Amino acid sequence: MFELTGFQRDLLYVIAGADRPSGQQIKESISDDVGEVNHGRLYPNLDTLVESGFVDKGQHDRRTNFYQLSEAGQEAIVERRKWEDRYVAFDE
Template identity: 70%
Template sequence: MSLFELTGFQRDLLYVIAGLDKPSGQMVKERIERDIGEVKHGRLYPNLDTLVDRGFVTKGQHDRRTNYYQISEAGIQALQQRQAWESQFLDAE
């Protein structure tokens, strides 16, 4: 599975999750809203679930009401591969 199969929003979520320590869905929402504006609950959680289903993110529980998200090893590798792919175009002269 590669990041090419994800939407841009899903890739953005993956970067946000990678930069935080076991964030809750609400923490992810607040952080991404700083950059892109309001994100509806109905958009956020299905996309987080997709990242979990595809193995890029793991999901656990802080407590009975609050889940957390953590980037998986597959997610880290996918981000690194994506960065290498992007760099070939940015570094080209």
């Protein structure tokens, strides 16, 4: 996952937390946290995640696509969190 940008990693987490979200739903969700995200930024990054095998893309209907984590995407998040925990471990 180190080859991804921070924005692409954030998209993975947003997709992981939703049930087959559309691009518009992803845009609204991530915009709540990072500020307005335009289509020109969102969709090329989603395409990169699909092309890299972290995300699967399907169709809700003829006009609306959905996105979901692939098995590789799920594994990447688990491995990323393990890596982060090696460096950032707080006692709760």
